[in-house]
Amino acid sequence: MKRYEDLSPSLRCIMTPGPVEVDPRVLRAMSYPVLGQFDPEFTEIMNETMEMLRELFATKNQWAYPVDGTSRSGIEAVMVSLIVPGDRVLVPVFGRFGHLLYEIAERCGAEVLTIEQTWGRVFPPEEVIEAIRRFKPDVVAMVHGETSTGRVQPLDGIGQACREQDALLIVDAVATIGGVPVETDAWMLDAVVGGTQKCLSIPSGMAPVTYNDRAEAKLLRRKQVERGLRTDTAAVSELPVVRSNYLDLSMLQDYWSPRRLNHHTEMTSMLYALREGLRLVLEEGLEARHARHRFNEQALTAGLSAMGLELYGEAESKLTVVTCVLIPAGIDGEAVRSMLLQRFGIEIASSFGPLQGQIWRIGTMGFSCRENNVLRLLGALEAVLIRHGYAVPAGQGVQAALDVYDSKVR
Numbered sequence: 001m002k003r004y005e006d007l008s009p010s011l012r013c014i015m016t017p018g019p020v021e022v023d024p025r026v027l028r029a030m031s032y033p034v035l036g037q038f039d040p041e042f043t044e045i046m047n048e049t050m051e052m053l054r055e056l057f058a059t060k061n062q063w064a065y066p067v068d069g070t071s072r073s074g075i076e077a078v079m080v081s082l083i084v085p086g087d088r089v090l091v092p093v094f095g096r097f098g099h100l101l102y103e104i105a106e107r108c109g110a111e112v113l114t115i116e117q118t119w120g121r122v123f124p125p126e127e128v129i130e131a132i133r134r135f136k137p138d139v140v141a142m143v144h145g146e147t148s149t150g151r152v153q154p155l156d157g158i159g160q161a162c163r164e165q166d167a168l169l170i171v172d173a174v175a176t177i178g179g180v181p182v183e184t185d186a187w188m189l190d191a192v193v194g195g196t197q198k199c200l201s202i203p204s205g206m207a208p209v210t211y212n213d214r215a216e217a218k219l220l221r222r223k224q225v226e227r228g229l230r231t232d233t234a235a236v237s238e239l240p241v242v243r244s245n246y247l248d249l250s251m252l253q254d255y256w257s258p259r260r261l262n263h264h265t266e267m268t269s270m271l272y273a274l275r276e277g278l279r280l281v282l283e284e285g286l287e288a289r290h291a292r293h294r295f296n297e298q299a300l301t302a303g304l305s306a307m308g309l310e311l312y313g314e315a316e317s318k319l320t321v322v323t324c325v326l327i328p329a330g331i332d333g334e335a336v337r338s339m340l341l342q343r344f345g346i347e348i349a350s351s352f353g354p355l356q357g358q359i360w361r362i363g364t365m366g367f368s369c370r371e372n373n374v375l376r377l378l379g380a381l382e383a384v385l386i387r388h389g390y391a392v393p394a395g396q397g398v399q400a401a402l403d404v405y406d407s408k409v410r
């Protein structure tokens with residue numbers, strides 16, 4: 001009989017745009033005993049998690065809870081619940097994850113309208129606002145932090161333009177939440193989806209979402225109570241019911257409301273992880289956390305430039321938490337990544353679609369975003385590049401990053 005060894009994953013330094021390293025406090029929380037899903041101790045954990053999510057999303061929305069599944073499940077839940085087949089949906093695309101929103105909208109039966117921006121850039125908000133006025137969509141879906149290109153889309157004025165056209169604005173803040181400001185109420189975002197495995201530094205497996213009364217009003221027009229849970233004749237919904245049962249937010253919100261109307265069986269250990277991860281974020285403070293991400297980015301980019309490496313994309317829209325580096329001519333990007341991982345235990349990411357083989361993507365997110373990780377990566381990258389025949393000015397990368405760190409009054 002085959003014998004399976006004890007699991008013993010390597011301790012990695014993970015500098016990718018997710019998943020990233022997880023704080024030991026979160027890992028410890030995941031090992032706590034399982035509670036029943038209607039145990040008052042557990043429902044209190046659900047309530048506290050909702051309270052902390054409201055702070056994270058900077059919102060007074062009643063609804064802020066996790067969808068069980070990876071971030072994509074949160075995106076699908078929001079889109080399948082808020083897009084009625086036949087709706088006109090505008091998706092501004094400036095990278096891979098904009099294409100994902102397009103594809104999901106299409107699968108929801110929407111008439112999808114799009115504007116596209118060259119990868120490595122974002123839209124001036126006026127261009128999106130002009131498209132909203134021209135297309136008059138029912139829904140606008142867009143990415144805030146595009147990890148495929150390392151860009152952040154300014155959202156100013158877009159929420160207001162959606163209100164003027166009575167459109168709902170859905171935002172993928174999977175990569176930004178917990179690392180970069182996301183102002184749900186101030187920016188008038190109707191529904192926002194976050195991710196756990198990036199700046200929140202929790203394992204992948206839950207997608208925190210929030211949505212406001214405007215979004216809820218549409219949901220309630222599609223609401224249907226599950227057949228086996230009905231206590232009276234179910235009201236006929238005014239709009240077509242949501243095509244997914246698992247991802248139907250009108251049912252999920254009943255489960256997260258004081259009614260606790262049963263839906264799925266909540267992911268106990270993941271919820272412990274989310275609660276602990278949120279506690280860590282709020283203990284650090286959102287502003288301090290955003291500043292930490294900016295500071296480590298500054299050290300990393302100073303180090304990379306001192307090594308003679310060039311950053312990809314327009315500078316003004318660079319996403320703090322993802323740094324894209326052009327792979328120097330003649331260097332095999334995958335061989336470099338592999339040596340970093342195998343010999344130094346450090347992981348950086350490759351890239352997708354048109355950027356494949358062109359750039360490396362370095363994440364500075366959450367628990368991974370710290371001085372010793374940045375210095376370790378710069379030192380190791382120098383050694384690996386020299387090994388691959390690329391002339392790096394010796395020691396300059398780490399020294400430039402140290403200069404940034406030492407400039408801070410501690």
Ligand SMILES: Cc1ncc(COP(=O)(O)O)c(C=O)c1O
Nearest residue numbers: 070071072097145147172174175
């Ligand atoms: C911006 C963005 N949106 C959505 C996703 C999808 O998330 P998941 O892989 O957790 O489903 C990712 C994942 O990398 C992402 O970076």
